[in-house]
Structure formats: C-alpha cells, structure tokens
C-alpha cells in the first residue's frame with residue numbers, strides 16, 4: 128500500500144482509500160500531479176471496493192470554482208467580492224456583537240453538518256454554547272438520523288447505527304431492509320449482503336420502488352409510502368399468530384411486550400393488505416424467512432425514518448426485531464444505516480440542539496456540570512436546549528428568531544423541506560456566514576463566505592455506520608488562502624474573547640472531546656489516534672485506554688435503567704398529508720448513485736455530472752399514459768408548497784399511485800420545492816418521504 132491511508136469524503140460506509148500523488152503538494156495541481164485514489168483492502172466496510180463517487184473524489188480538490196479567498200458583500204445588494212481574512216472575521220464578529228447586544232445571545236444561530244469530523248462537530252457545539260452562549264444550534268443530521276436515533280434511544284437506551292461489525296451481516300440468515308437502497312447509496316455494502324445470500328441467507332427489501340437493491344432481493348415488499356407501521360405491525364401480528372415469538376428472550380431481556388401484543392392483534396392481514404398494498408403471501412414469506420433463521424437482522428434507512436411518524440416507524444421495526452429475539456444476540460439485531468460520512472459521530476458530540484458531548488442531554492444537571500468543568504465555565508453559563516433544524520431555519524429573521532446564522536457543512540437551500548421558504552428566511556437574516564469549500568447555493572446567499580480546507584487536506588476522526596471511530600488523514604496541503612474549520616472557529620472564538628482553549632490541532636481537540644465524553648453514553652475517553660491506527664478503528668463506547676471498545680454493545684444487557692430493551696406500542700396514522708382529488712399522487716424522494724445530497728460537491732465532478740446530469744421524476748407507465756406523458760419529456764410536479772419541473776422517467780419499477788424524485792439538484796428541479804414541513808413529534812424529523820402532488824405535461 129502506498130500513499131496516505133484515509134477514508135472517502137462522502138457517506139457513512141467510510142470506505143477506506145489511499146491518496147497518492149502529492150504528499151506535500153497542494154491538491155491544486157501546481158506540480159501537475161493530481162491526487163490519485165485507490166481503494167484499501169484492509170478496511171472491512173469496503174474490502175477493496177469503492178463506488179463511482181469514491182473513485183472520483185479527488186476531483187473535488189481541484190474543482191474550477193473552489194473557494195480560495197474569503198468573500199464579502201459590502202451591502203445587502205452588493206455582489207460577493209474577495210476580501211482579507213481579517214475583514215471577513217471582523218465583519219462577522221462585529222455583526223454578532225451588534226445583534227447580541229440588541230437581542231441577546233439567541234440572536235445568533237449555528238447550523239452544522241453530519242459530514243464534519245468529530246473534532247469539528249465537538250468544537251462547533253462548544254463554540255455555540257461557550258463563545259456565543261446561544262441555545263440556537265442544530266444540524267442537518269436532524270434531517271437524516273434523528274428518527275432512528277430517537278427510536279433506538281427509547282428501545283435500547285442508546286443509539287448506534289449497526290448492532291455490530293458490518294461483516295456480521297455475511298453470517299446472517301435473513302436481513303429485512305426497510306426503506307434503504309444501498310445498491311445506490313452505499314454500493315460496496317452490497318457485498319456483505321451478497322456474501323450472506325451466498326451462504327444461504329435471504330434478503331427482504333421493503334420499498335415502494337423496485338430499486339437496484341430490491342432487484343437483488345429474495346423478496347420485495349412494495350408498500351405505499353408512509354405505511355411502514357402498518358406493515359411492521361402486520362408482520363408482528365403474523366409472528367404472534369403463528370407462535371414464532373421468542374418467548375424466553377422476551378421474558379428475560381425486554382419490557383413492555385403486553386401493550387405491543389395488544390396493538391399487533393389489531394393488525395390482521397387483510398387490514399394490513401388494504402393499508403399497504405402488500406399481499407398476505409409475501410408477508411407470510413417475510414415472517415417465515417426471518418423467524419426461520421438462526422441469525423437475522425432488521426435494518427432501516429431513510430425510507431422508513433423520514434416521516435412525520437418516523438420515530439414510531441422505527442419503533443415498529445424494532446418491536447418486530449425484539450419479538451423475534453434478535454437485538455443483543457451475537458450476529459443478529461436491529462440496526463440503522465447511518466447516512467453522512469460522520470452521521471454517527473456528528474450526533475454524539477454536541478451540535479444537536481438538545482445535546483452535550485458524549486450523547487449527554489443538555490437539560491441534565493449532572494451532564495451540564497461535567498461538560499462545563501471540561502470547558503472551564505460555570506454550568507449556569509451554558510444555555511438550554513434550542514430549536515430543531517427545521518424549526519430553527521423557519522424562525523430565521525422572524526421577530527423572535529435568530530438574526531444571524533453561521534453555517535458549517537450543509538446546503539439547506541437545496542436540502543431543507545419547503546426549500547423556497549427556507550431560502551426566504553435565509554434572505555431575511557441580518558448576517559449569514561457560510562464556511563464551505565465550494566460556492567454552494569446557500570453560500571451564494573451569504574454576507575460572508577469563509578473558504579475551508581476539505582477532507583484530504585485535514586485530519587481528524589469520523590465514526591462510521593458500525594460505530595467504529597476512524598482516522599481521516601491529511602494527504603495534501605490545502606490551497607493558499609483557505610483555513611480549516613478548526614482554524615476558523617478558533618479565530619472567531621479569539622475575537623469574541625471566549626474563555627477556555629480553542630486549539631486548531633485536531634489531536635488536541637480530540638483529547639478534550641475524550642474528556643468531555645467520559646462517562647457519557649458515547650464514551651470516547653479510551654480512544655486515541657494511535658489506537659485507531661493500530662487497531663483499524665475503535666468501536667465506542669470505550670471508557671478507558673485498556674478497554675477493547677464495544678463492537679457489539681447489547682450482548683449482556685441494554686443500557687437502559689433496568690438493563691432490558693423496551694417495546695413501544697405504535698399505531699399507523701398515515702402520512703401528515705394524504706392524497707386527495709386535487710393532489711392525487713404520493714411523491715417520495717431520495718437518492719441516485721452518482722450524486723451526493725444537495726449535489727454541492729458531486730455536481731462539480733465531471734464523471735458524476737455526466738452520469739446523473741439533472742432532475743427527473745419516476746412514474747409508472749399506466750400513470751404516464753393517463754397523463755399523456757412520454758419518457759424524457761419535462762413535466763410539472765405541483766404540491767401545496769410549490770411547483771418543480773423535471774424530466775419524466777417512465778418505469779414500471781414504481782407503484783402506480785406514487786412518483787419519485789431525487790433531491791440532488793438546485794433551481795426549478797428541486798424536489799424540496801414540493802416537500803412538506805410536518806415534523807415527527809419526538810425526533811423533529813421532517814416528512815421528506817411522502818407528500819401529495821399532481822403532475823401535468
């Protein structure tokens with residue numbers, strides 16, 4: 128292996144790769160030698176595989192419009208123009224000072240991202256609470272992981288993506304994957320499922336579309352969007368009716384089963400068939416495969432989470448897994464496929480409105496005292512919980528809401544629900560500061576843009592979908608003129624006169640993170656960079672340097688007060704917005720292989736832009752015929768929030784009552800011009816996966 132070993136900049140699989148071609152050089156090829164990517168075969172998650180995004184990732188370092196100087200607008204209507212770092216930082220701090228003096232510390236908001244390293248996520252949370260003293264911080268993980276996190280927390284007392292190493296899947300006898308399309312969203316992950324199938328295991332996919340993943344499944348259940356609770360309760364009903372429940376396990380390791388049994392009794396097969404559209408023989412087959420396997424997994428991803436009932440949806444699948452006795456049994460369990468590169472770690476160290484580092488609750492006095500001591504401030508000086516991501520975005524510039532926002536690692540103009548109104552809210556701010564390495568759609572609205580270093584130019588740690596903490600290593604020097612996020616945070620904290628240490632050295636920040644997380648649920652205190660390197664990553668919790676880390680956390684007990692996993696009874700209520708005569712079709716949204724998220728990065732990579740050049744709407748041939756729509760033709764999709772235009776893609780892989788749009792593009796093809804703003808009551812997750820639309824040619 129030559130080159131610098133590190134991991135992919137994109138998704139939560141965090142495929143291992145080496146970077147070659149400019150150990151000391153800048154990613155900007157002054158020396159003419161662009162950075163080369165090669166997959167690593169010593170990383171179990173990808174074992175020598177990469178997807179097209181990973182293979183082409185180095186191109187991000189040299190995209191033509193890479194930001195290499197701070198930008199500033201002299202007045203509201205003036206264009207963004209290059210300026211010095213001093214001018215940009217002074218302007219930012221002056222604005223913060225003026226607005227907090229007039230309106231108090233909550234006048235300034237911070238928005239973070241699940242792509243930030245653990246060190247950056249930690250420092251950003253500390254910056255908000257200690258330097259700005261604002262409660263108004265949240266992050267894009269609220270749009271991503273929050274429903275699975277909330278449901279896992281209430282069932283298991285802890286929230287960690289997979290229940291064990293990803294390689295455990297190969298020995299599973301059956302995997303039910305609800306609402307996930309890893310053949311496009313984590314291609315190398317499919318090898319673990321293929322290994323399982325080679326060993327005789329069965330893959331069951333639950334998705335309203337016959338996706339690339341569903342095509343590789345032994346069984347595909349194709350429910351209407353938003354009906355997963357009915358389906359999961361229906362499967363549980365069959366487990367109980369056929370006497371397949373793991374009674375001994377339920378008695379020994381769980382609580383609350385009776386209430387769930389009562390609920391499941393009411394989900395008899397023809398009722399469930401009516402709600403979901405899934406035929407009874409398919410449900411029977413799913414139950415037979417799951418209950419017949421020695422080892423089995425129930426997994427969810429965004430399709431079963433991004434709903435106004437997302438937390439309950441995940442609970443319904445966890446109930447099924449518990450009734451089958453899976454969680455806490457070696458090589459079995461419930462898991463969620465985390466999404467962003469550091470989707471897991473990003474939610475553990477304090478960028479969430481209600482959290483402090485170590486997955487501590489910000490309203491818990493003991494947690495406040497511990498973290499305040501690490502930060503060198505009084506517990507009373509720490510603010511309380513703030514608004515969740517969408518609530519925060521929709522309060523911007525309102526009389527009671529924040530007047531300024533600092534944003535690191537998200538592009539909400541494309542990715543937030545009801546994006547046009549979010550764009551309006553951003554425009555109503557007195558001060559918007561965006562740190563990014565490309566001029567994203569959101570950065571282009573900013574008053575101040577701070578150019579940052581990126582992935583291959585910095586070091587730190589990322590926590591992958593297994594809960595394994597990995598090292599991101601610097602392979603090339605950042606271009607002149609950019610700073611790392613840690614340098615930006617430190618410079619702002621210094622100008623604001625914040626107490627405590629604001630190191631720009633990731634290793635030092637990680638040392639502080641370890642102390643802040645010590646004793647918390649996500650305890651990183653025993654993890655060191657040296658151990659990560661020597662051991663190929665360390666699984667949290669890891670409470671001391673002689674602790675081996677915790678690949679499979681629930682084997683002996685669950686981290687709940689009584690050590691038992693909790694069943695939570697949940698009822699199907701349906702989507703917040705149902706179809707009607709005016710808007711007769713369900714719209715669901717998601718991803719394609721060659722684009723990542725808001726597309727800010729991947730739309731700039733040539734091979735990816737060629738592979739997935741623009742927005743489209745998948746619709747069934749019968750629907751297309753009824754509407755007089757031809758494949759490839761532009762159609763107008765309208766919801767109660769707005770209208771979008773995209774090319775029709777006619778396919779019988781989707782239900783007749785449903786259309787699908789990916790959300791990766793800006794402008795008039797933005798899927799999020801259409802999506803609704805109903806929020807899950809527990810997780811505050813927006814309902815990205817279903818709303819009512821109509822289509823016209």
Ligand SMILES: Nc1nc2c(c(=O)[nH]1)N[C@H]1C(S)=C(S)[C@@H](COP(=O)(O)OP(=O)(O)OC[C@H]3O[C@@H](n4cnc5c(=O)[nH]c(N)nc54)[C@H](O)[C@@H]3O)O[C@H]1N2
Pocket residue numbers: 138139271305306307308309311312313333334335336338351352353354355428429430431465466467715716717718719720721722723724725787816817
């Ligand atoms: N190529 C690519 N890969 C990515 C990303 C990316 O943007 N592009 N993003 C990363 C991130 S942050 C995330 S969160 C993950 C997301 O990874 P996934 O969850 O796999 O991706 P999605 O496409 O959002 O949704 C998965 C599936 O849910 C289905 N679905 C829609 N509505 C429902 C429903 O009501 N019930 C059920 N059961 N299924 C439904 C959709 O048809 C879709 O196929 O991907 C990560 N990997």
Ligand SMILES: Nc1nc2c(c(=O)[nH]1)N[C@H]1C(S)=C(S)[C@@H](COP(=O)(O)OP(=O)(O)OC[C@H]3O[C@@H](n4cnc5c(=O)[nH]c(N)nc54)[C@H](O)[C@@H]3O)O[C@H]1N2
Pocket residue numbers: 240241242243244267268270271272429433466467534535536537538539541542543544562563564565567579581582612716717718723724725726727728790798799802815816
């Ligand atoms: N309709 C619909 N909408 C969705 C979803 C859906 O399924 N359907 N999925 C939701 C989900 S799961 C997610 S995760 C969100 C994601 O959506 P976004 O939050 O918009 O995520 P990205 O597009 O990854 O935006 C990251 C931005 O930060 C920059 N960036 C990347 N790394 C860093 C860094 O280390 N530092 C700094 N300063 N900047 C960085 C990138 O260049 C980019 O501009 O979208 C959500 N929106």
Ligand code: SF4
Pocket residue numbers: 135136137138139140141142173176177178179180181182312313314315316
């Ligand atoms: S699957 Fe995810 S981590 Fe792996 S190469 Fe693709 S984008 Fe990168």
Ligand SMILES: [Mo]
Pocket residue numbers: 270271272466467
């Ligand atoms: Mo995500």
